[in-house]
Amino acid sequence: MSFAESQSPSSGAVPEQPPPPHNQQEEEDESSKSQSKKAAKKEAAKQEKLRRRQEASLASAAQSLSVEEDDPLSSNYGDVPLSELQSKVAADVREWTEVGALTEGLSERYVLVRGRAQAIRAVGKNMAFLVVREKGFTVQCVVTAQPDTVSRQMVKYAAGLSRESIVDIEGVVSVPTVPIKGATQQVEVQVRKILCVNKAMPTLPINIEDAARSETEIEKALQAGEQLVRVNQDTRLNYRVLDMRTPANQGIFRIQCQVGNVFRQFLLSKDFVEIHTPKLIAGSSEGGAAVFKLDYKGQAACLAQSPQLHKQMAICGDFGRVFEIGPVFRAEDSYTHRHLCEFTGLDIEMEIKKHYFEVMDVVDRLFVTMFDTLNKNCAKELEAVGRQYPFEPLKYLRSTLRLTFEEGIQMLKEAGVEVDPLGDLNTETERKLGQLVLEKYGTEFYILHRYPLAIRPFYTMPCYDNPAYSNSFDVFIRELMSTWQHRYWFKIVQHFSDITGTACLPHT
Numbered sequence: 001m002s003f004a005e006s007q008s009p010s011s012g013a014v015p016e017q018p019p020p021p022h023n024q025q026e027e028e029d030e031s032s033k034s035q036s037k038k039a040a041k042k043e044a045a046k047q048e049k050l051r052r053r054q055e056a057s058l059a060s061a062a063q064s065l066s067v068e069e070d071d072p073l074s075s076n077y078g079d080v081p082l083s084e085l086q087s088k089v090a091a092d093v094r095e096w097t098e099v100g101a102l103t104e105g106l107s108e109r110y111v112l113v114r115g116r117a118q119a120i121r122a123v124g125k126n127m128a129f130l131v132v133r134e135k136g137f138t139v140q141c142v143v144t145a146q147p148d149t150v151s152r153q154m155v156k157y158a159a160g161l162s163r164e165s166i167v168d169i170e171g172v173v174s175v176p177t178v179p180i181k182g183a184t185q186q187v188e189v190q191v192r193k194i195l196c197v198n199k200a201m202p203t204l205p206i207n208i209e210d211a212a213r214s215e216t217e218i219e220k221a222l223q224a225g226e227q228l229v230r231v232n233q234d235t236r237l238n239y240r241v242l243d244m245r246t247p248a249n250q251g252i253f254r255i256q257c258q259v260g261n262v263f264r265q266f267l268l269s270k271d272f273v274e275i276h277t278p279k280l281i282a283g284s285s286e287g288g289a290a291v292f293k294l295d296y297k298g299q300a301a302c303l304a305q306s307p308q309l310h311k312q313m314a315i316c317g318d319f320g321r322v323f324e325i326g327p328v329f330r331a332e333d334s335y336t337h338r339h340l341c342e343f344t345g346l347d348i349e350m351e352i353k354k355h356y357f358e359v360m361d362v363v364d365r366l367f368v369t370m371f372d373t374l375n376k377n378c379a380k381e382l383e384a385v386g387r388q389y390p391f392e393p394l395k396y397l398r399s400t401l402r403l404t405f406e407e408g409i410q411m412l413k414e415a416g417v418e419v420d421p422l423g424d425l426n427t428e429t430e431r432k433l434g435q436l437v438l439e440k441y442g443t444e445f446y447i448l449h450r451y452p453l454a455i456r457p458f459y460t461m462p463c464y465d466n467p468a469y470s471n472s473f474d475v476f477i478r479e480l481m482s483t484w485q486h487r488y489w490f491k492i493v494q495h496f497s498d499i500t501g502t503a504c505l506p507h508t
Contacts, residue, residue: 004481011217026361033300036090041287047126048421055225071151071154072151073148073149073150073151073153073154074151074153076149076150076151076154076192076193076194077153077154077157077158077193077194078157078196079195079199079402080168080194080195080196080197090162094114096113096114097111097112097136098113098135098137098237099113099115099132099134099137099138099139099185099453100134100135100136100137100171100184100185101137102137102139102185102187102189103185103186103187104186104187106173106187107173107174107175108172108173108174108189109172109173110172110192111168111170111171111172111173111189112169113132113134113168113169113189114134114166114167114168114197114231115132115133115134115139115166115167115169115453116132116133116134116163116164116166116167116245117130117131117132117161117162117163117164117165117166117167118131118132118133118138118163118208118209119131119163119182119208120158120159120161120163121159121211122155122159124135125141125145125152125156126144126155127143127144127145128142128143128144128153128155128158128461129142129143129423130143130158130167130169130191130194131163131182131183132167132169132189133208133245135250136183136184136247136250136251136254136380136381136384137184138183138184138185139183139184139185139187139188139189140180140182140183140185140188140189141169141171141188141189141191141194142188142189142191143155143158143159143191143194144190144191144265149192150191153214154194157194158191158194161196161199161386162199162200162201163200163204163207163208164200164204164208164245165196165198165199165200166196166197166198166200167194167195167196167197168193168194168195168197169189169191169193169194170191170192170193170194171189171190171191171192171193172189172190172192173187173188173189173190174187174188174189174190175187175188176188184380191258198472198482202453204242205235205238205239205242206231206235206242206243206244207256208242208245210228210229210230210231210238210505211231211242211243211245212246212247212248212387212389213228213229213230213231213386213388214388214389214390217388218230231243242487246388247384247387247498248384248385248387248388248389249390250381250384251378251380251381251382251383251384251385252381252385254378254381255374255378255381255385256344258373258374258377258378259346259370259374260325260346262342262348262369262370262373262374263323263325263366263370264323264325266365266366266369266370267321267323267348267366269319270362271320271321271350271428272322272350273314273319273320273321273322273323273464274320274322274323274324274325275307275310275311275314275319275322275323275324276324276326277304277307277310277311277324277326278304278310279302279303279304279326279327279329280296280301280302280303280304281301281304282299282300282301282302283302284302284305285305285306285307285308286305286306290330290331290333291303291305291329291331292329292331292341293331295478303329304328304329305328305329305330306328306345306347307324307326307328307345307347307450308347311324311347311348311349312349312366313390313494314349315349315351316352318324320350320351321348321349321350321351322348322350323346323347323348323349324345324347325344325345325346325347326344326345326347327342327343327344327345328342328343328344328345329341329342330342348362350362351506352506353506356461356472356473357472358404360447360449360473363447363475364395364399364400364447367396367400367445367475367477368396368398368400368413371394371396372444375393394444394445394477394478395438395442395444395445396443396444396445397441397442397443397445400443400445400446400447401437401441401443401447402446402447402449403437403446403447403448403449404448404449404450405448405449405450405451405452405469406421406450406469408425408433408448409421410439411433411436411437412429412432412433412436415432417429417432421452422452422454422455422468423452423455424452424455430476433448433476434476434478434483436474444476444477444478445475445476445477446475446476447473447474447475447476448473448474448476449469449473449474450463450469450470450472450473451469451470451472451473451474452468452469452470453467453468453469453470454468456470456472460472490507
């Protein structure tokens with residue numbers, strides 16, 4: 001089923017206009033090119049003007065600091081010269097404490113931290129606050145003028161730093177009497193030394209605070225008569241490096257890392273072998289999906305839509321159980337959250353001894369282990385993602401629910417949903433079934449098996465007791481993944497004609 005909307009005109013549409021004459025078309029093309037060049041020049045001039053203004057601002061700030069009277073404590077603050085960053089002396093990285101490790105247990109300890117100056121606020125001439133961020137964690141640092149320790153010039157220097165600059169801060173950890181709302185760590189660092197390792201430009205295209213704001217927060221502010229900055233998708237992509245620094249994106253990347261790690265470690269513990277299959281191949285690997293085609297030194301080639309054929313080759317080659325974590329390419333024309341041109345696939349292939357339930361058992365334990373591990377090891381990351389993109393925690397059972405396709409159809413019929421008992425489920429019926437399963441069984445993760453044979457690929461094995469159904473299943477986790485037992489154990493497809501008769505193990 002295609003999710004693309006039809007582009008054909010309705011019966012009442014305006015007839016298509018004839019193409020413009022050749023000369024007119026050329027004139028329009030030339031005009032379009034001219035306008036594009038003018039726009040590019042205008043944008044370049046704008047960026048150059050911004051760069052000059054920022055450089056002037058930096059020069060002015062440096063000059064204002066240089067005219068100050070000599071400061072006997074000047075060695076406690078300032079910009080680190082480039083020569084000091086040339087790896088002159090090997091350092092013990094254990095001297096640094098990560099921001100995320102700053103807890104009440106380090107109270108009164110002297111620490112050295114490195115991070116970005118996320119927020120800076122001066123309070124008179126004798127005090128300044130800096131919120132320093134590292135890997136999504138933040139801590140409040142306090143610079144207070146004190147005799148023989150912190151000078152007024154140091155406070156002024158700290159207050160004049162540009163946001164997102166990288167700083168090294170040395171100081172003493174203290175525990176405030178009231179909760180800190182603007183930082184993740186509930187301690188403060190009383191600054192004794194602050195050095196700027198790399199200074200950011202005074203004006204950045206987007207602010208991290210704006211990019212980290214949720215749609216819910218923006219809408220609430222609008223209802224209260226306040227307008228907050230909304231960072232649109234195109235702006236995020238144009239300045240992706242800045243957008244990646246938001247707590248939510250930091251969390252997403254770290255959760256993704258954990259998913260791949262748990263997937264790999266679990267399967268290795270179950271005697272799977274990791275393989276790496278080609279991504280540039282001569283023909284499409286899945287005829288039912290769109291393919292990216294390209295020229296490879298005069299020969300037709302395409303990007304792999306799936307590692308399926310190579311996984312099956314590995315099974316035929318007596319590896320027994322294999323898996324891969326790698327890119328998958330699909331030239332999808334549809335624009336839904338289920339369609340992507342490129343994604344990271346988590347693929348497995350395994351032989352079957354007796355019953356395709358053996359595969360369901362592995363998938364069952366794999367996902368429950370993954371959910372448990374993420375909840376345990378990524379609690380802070382999940383919380384960070386939830387602040388910007390609110391979601392409810394996934395509900396799942398210790399022993400995963402398994403329903404036959406017929407049982408799922410029966411649940412839909414009892415709920416008044418008309419559905420073909422031997423037809424495929426569309427998006428709406430899948431969602432409805434998920435809702436019914438959640439209400440009845442209290443889980444959003446379940447397996448639906450024994451799909452009708454007619455809606456599965458040609459090589460799917462039919463059920464022994466009813467050939468209208470197949471040895472296949474889908475796993476639903478608010479979404480969908482599929483697998484099926486392959487019917488043909490040799491000469492799987494035409495590309496495998498060279499291994500015909502070599503005998504392949506039953507697999508999925």
